[in-house]
Amino acid sequence: MPQVLRTPLAFALVLGVLVFIHELGHYLAARWRGVHVEIFSIGFGRPLLRWHDRVGTEWRLCILPLGGYVKPHGFEGPAEASAETQAKWIPGRTFHDKPVGSRAIVILAGPVFNFLLAIVLFAALFATVGRPSAAPLAGMPPVIGESVAGGAARAAGLLPGDRIERVGVTPTGSILDVQRTVSAAAGQRVEMQVLRAGHTLSVPLTVGGDKPGAGVIGVMFIAPPTRAMPVGQAIVAGVTETWSVAVQTLDGIWQMLTGRQSAAGLGGPLRIAQLSGQVAGLGFASLVSFIALLSINLGLINLFPIPVLDGGRLVFYGIEAVMGRPVPRPVQEYSFRAGFALIACLFLFVTFNDLSHLGLFSWVSHRVG
Structure with a gap:
């Protein structure tokens, strides 16, 4: 397949799998804790496809594939919801009136499912094609x-x-x-x-x-030949590999924060798209391994204690559990604004890195010169 077609198709596959599994975690946890889910969306913007399942959840496939979301029923509290919205709430099925533990489970389930996906994919690879040699x-x-x-x-x-x-x-x-x-x-x-x-x-x-x-x-x-592992050993190895990658990723982030490693290597959607096409050209096993690595990264990033991310909400729920009451609404609102600004700045930074890596600025400089 030509690179010009392979790259967008591989990127859509990689991102689609990661987003679907993450949001599926939120969805299943919400159903488990008795919360009705209004919308399960892959992508943002205008829906290309939409349908309702037997429990009333609207499933969407939208035009902008850079993410997705699950909307639990009554996610906003009484202070933010209009009287018209409150009149439509189903008693006992809203998110905001669930105990803090249940709300935390719903939020935590997204990152947890990303780690579970990595374990399953690594285990499947080790059980079929074998584990790469640990030789130095x-x-x-x-x-x-x-x-x-x-x-x-x-x-x-x-x-x-x-x-x-x-x-x-x-x-x-x-x-x-x-x-x-x-x-x-x-x-x-x-x-x-x-x-x-x-x-x-x-x-x-x-x-x-x-x-x-x-x-x-x-x-x-070329790595030394590998041999397929028994299923039990493959599962254990999948857990070990996921833990090892997570620790190495956190160590790399810490080195960037402390200045021991350059942040120029941080990549965003453009870099992921480029790598998706390149890895897809190396075979199905390489693409599966790449998805597992990205799934671990997505799970870790969402657990960072930054408002608007899952980790930020978990911090608020932890404070609520200790204090016995929710964090004041103004504090949450200002925190979410600061978190959104931080994420926006990070997105701009990694996009700049991506464009630099792709040679855009060198090309423009050459043309202007």
Whole structure:
């Protein structure tokens, strides 16, 4: 499939699965706690499709696919709802009159379902195609398995099966050697010495990336053969893998916050779309693994204690449980405004990173120059 078609289709699949599972968690938890759900929407804006199920929930597929939402019945309290809205409330089925524990369960279920999705996907991969070897990169030979469309390696003519023996003047006996050398050569033109079918070749190549320490050539190396795991072991391994990825993600965020790592690597929807197309080109197993990784990230982000996110609402519910009364409405409103502003700034920042990564600003600068 051409890249121009694969990228949007893969992005729609990835985002659709993530959003649906997250909102399904909210939906099922609401049903469990006796809350009627008015709307289950995938996407925003004008509905392209809509229908009602047997319990009266309206399901929507909307024109803007960048997210989704579930609207519980009576989500707003009496202080915000009009008299007309209050007259339509179903006694005992509204969100706001449920105990704080039930409301917290409904909100928490979205991120929890994202983690469960990651566990299921990892377990399914480990039970069918096996778990990637845990061998350290320092001990694995740098033999190319796949090259990414549009990457520097494919443009230079590197092929699957090529073994990279030297990058510039640096010998590369392992995958780790290649990664270290390439990372430091962003934007530079180097001679790569590769072993192909018993013959040594010299291949000129311009390393991708425009920031120091961020050089890439767009290849996946061959890993040792894997064997399918028994289902029980695969489930345990799925839980372990999900926990490991979550810890590594939080550690990376902490390093950014403390200045030990650049935030230039943060990506948004454009970057996810680009990666979705690239990963889809590497096969179904790679795409499933990518969805699992993003699902963990989505679950973690939604648990951050920022108002307008699930984590922010959970903080309010925790305070309510301790104090015995809800947080004052003005405090909640100002907090939600501040949280919305923070999320908007973060969105603008990652979009700027995405456009920089795609080379838009360099292209504009070149054209203006």
